Amino acid sequence: MSATEAEMSQLPRQDQAPFLKLSGITKRWGALTALEDIDLEIHRGEVLGLLGDNGAGKTTMVNLISGVFAPSSGTMECCGAPVKISSPDRAHSLGIETVFQDLALLPNLAVADNLFIGRERTFDIVPKLIRVLKRREMERDAAETLKQLDIHIPSLRVNVNALSGGQRQAIAIARAIRWKANMVILDEPTAALSVPEQNKVLALTRQLASQGVAVLYITHNMGDVMQVTDRIAVLYRGRKAAEMRTSETSQKDIVHVIMSGER
Amino acid sequence: MSAGDVGRFLSRYIAYVALIAVVLVFGILSPDRFLTVNNLGIVLQNTAVLCVVAIGITFIIIGGSIDLSVGSLMAFSGAVTASMVPSMGAYAFIIGPLVGGALGAINGAIFVFGRIPSFVVTLGMLSVARGCTVIFTGGAPVPIPLSSDFYMFGTPPVPFIIAAISVVIMGALLHFTTYGRYTLAIGGDEEKARVLGIPVDTVKFAMFVISGIFAGMGGSILTSQLGSGSPTVGTGFELLAISAVVIGGTPLTGGTGSIIGTAVGSLVIMSLANGLIIMGVPTNVQTVLTGVVLIVAVMISIRRGKLKIIK
Ligand SMILES: Nc1ncnc2c1ncn2[C@@H]1O[C@H](COP(=O)(O)OP(=O)(O)OP(=O)(O)O)[C@@H](O)[C@H]1O
Ligand SMILES: [Mg+2]
Secondary structure (H helix, E strand, C coil), rough: HHHHHHHHHHCCCCCCCCCCCEEEEEEEECCEEEEEEEEECCCCCEEEEEEEEECCCCHHHHHHHHHCCCEEEEEECCCCCEEECCCHHHHHHCCCEEEEECCCCCCCCHHHHHHHHCCCEEEEEEECCEEECCHHHHHHHHHHHHCCCCCCCCCCCCCCHCCCCCCCHHHHHHHHHHCCCEEEEEEECCCCCCHHHHHHHHHHHHHHCCCCEEEEEECCCCHHHHCCCCCCEECCCCCEEEEHHHCCCHHHHHHHHHHHCCC | HHHHHHHHHHHCCCHHHHHHHHHHHHHHCHHHHHHHHHHHHHHHHHHHHHHHHHHHHHHHCCCCCCCHHHHHHHHHHHHHHHHHHHHHHHHHHHHHHHHHHHHHHHHHHHHHCCCCHHHHHHHHHHHHHHHHHHHHHHCCEEECEEEEEEHHHCCCCCCHHHHHHHHHHHHHHHHHHHHHHHHHHHCCCCCCHHHHCCCHHHHHHHHHHHHHHHHHHHHHHHHHHCCCCCCEEEECHHHHHHHHHHHHHCCCCCCCHHHHHHHHHHHCCCCCHHHHHCCCCCCHHHHHHHHHHHHHHHHHHHCCCCCCCCC
């Protein structure tokens, strides 16, 4: 985490600058335009709901911000400074953590391994080359994280493919928020959860925002939208159809924009 | 124990079960010749090269790829090693892993950066490296001096010790380092591994360099054992090595596996071959039986993977 903090402190600190600002972001797959000319700002301490029908481009947006692939055109600024989020590592170094819609868990690895994958605690015999895993330490930490989040898993050594859908979703969420993040992206985080577990995720989302994290929250559940978001951006067939404060709109209006692309 | 438990036990420890079965069968059929210290020493001696080469491929198979070129890499690096013995003596041993590693790097580069399936790349290399061996040797064995320090690498127990050290080091690499963890991750789901920030391309490239290094090391040992670098040595060796890996409990679908399993798998194949020779079974029948053992081992072990798709 020290890398993140060091890097963040080098970026200009304009208090009014949004954590992340997208300008003219476009993503094309051959002839298909998944996102077109999107402008969007996400501030620290707020929950921004990103809504839209199936195929509207929400997950594509998540992937662009998480460094999974690059935009076809457009620019991004982080805390007022231009950035290119060219890889998942780069996103991590900016403090951007993601719960992917498909969860991105490795089925053949244990729970503890999944929580640390790509960012293991190691004892380096040859730096960058031969890095010995500190397994005990990571398992202890993983147990601690799950306990804090009140997630119950029979054993941290069991492989993820032996867990239930809800347990997997919980692990994916735990992985994203265990690193001190500046921004957390949640792509339909409650899809597989029971009602009490959904409520836990909603509470957690508010808690993250109150800690000054910028949260991008994607869902199809209107109840969640009204309950957890501060602002809403609606995508319609790859374009931004509307942007509004949750307190100044109604569920009916939101659904109307999602369906028609018009206010 | 229910039938399911027995199945799970068998699939997990198939290599050990097979080893015990082979030793029991030949121990009963030919106790005075199979179960002698002398003969078991020969089995270990023969197992060493197979084990070393199969260890290298194990990482590739765990990562979900394949290397068909190891037999040819072995022959080429063994021949180059032989040619260097007159000038370098015992130090020529290092030539094998160097040449093998370089050819493995070519495999890896074409596979990763050329984005060509490993099956195709290494099938091509199987042919290219074999051809280069024949050109390099002029079709005749490359002799090494009658007396040279180099012979120590083929003299018992040195090959066995090299194999044992390789098992320990590479087993540790697989189980205790990020490299091993990333190899498993890539074999489990390569796209997700990439999304999670794992350096997928580097890890995949390194798998092929490692496999090349171990194939080359096998080539050096073999040259020392045979007393020359032969242009035809190691033909079909890739199938033996892959069999050793699979019998050892590493499924061809990747994502899981074990180095010690590979060592035991090598031992199974070589004890079987040795026992059949002792029993006077013709070579062609031996080849048939080795294939049968492989298929049976896969049939037993594939259940564990709970595979939904068979490719
Ligand atoms: N890797 C890809 N290659 C080609 N087209 C893609 C790719 N990823 C997404 N698309 C296309 O981009 C469009 C937007 O997809 P996206 O996954 O962003 O939708 P979404 O808003 O997340 O929908 P949902 O609510 O169903 O998750 C779709 O038409 C989809 O087919
Ligand atoms: Mg989506």
